[in-house]
């Protein structure tokens with residue numbers, strides 16, 4: 001699904017670059033979490049995958065153009081802009097040139113938010129906002145879903161619901177999921193693979209080994 005080879009990236013030519021010789025292969029249907037310290041380049045790598053930034057060297061190919069993106073919910077949280085849940089999703093439907101208007105309500109139903117269609121975005125909680133952003137990303141039936149820290153600022157119960165939904169989508173539709181994560185519990189409970197960015201390079205880690213060695217976390221409880 002995603003094939004990145006010898007990819008390098010620097011902002012404004014500053015050396016050393018943020019990413020140096022990244023090699024990352026993601027197969028269809030995998031759920032890959034990307035972790036790393038603050039400033040290690042996770043968001044930069046995600047922006048390259050979304051086509052917002054061009055690599056300075058190396059190559060990247062993505063098999064599909066049907067990519068859904070879930071930004072950090074802070075983009076909408078506390079927004080004073082008076083726009084309803086339905087309006088946000090319906091305007092996205094128009095941008096995506098989806099003619100079928102029922103996709104909006106179907107997407108809301110999928111994330112259990114049908115009753116909130118008339119609410120203003122700025123009045124929603126963190127978890128509710130995140131579910132709406134996920135619904136928006138799912139409207140185009142993406143084959144690849146990219147999420148930026150999906151559980152940041154979201155309470156534990158909403159986190160569980162969000163990850164349950166992602167796993168359901170992965171299992172039922174074969175969707176490939178790539179999530180930048182700071183939530184280690186979510187990584188260990190949900191991911192099929194864990195990619196660790198460090199000093200401009202990255203590598204896949206064994207999830208159980210990483211959990212028990214570094215975080216003393218037992219995946220099976």
Ligand SMILES: Nc1ncnc2c1ncn2[C@@H]1O[C@H](COP(=O)(O)OP(=O)(O)OP(=O)(O)O)[C@@H](O)[C@H]1O
Nearest residue numbers: 011012018036037038039040041042043044045180
């Ligand atoms: N637009 C920009 N111009 C210049 N430097 C940038 C820009 N955006 C990010 N950087 C720098 O690139 C490096 C990687 O940033 P990035 O946001 O990709 O890291 P991250 O791993 O996502 O961090 P965090 O976990 O804190 O969100 C940081 O040193 C950051 O200061």
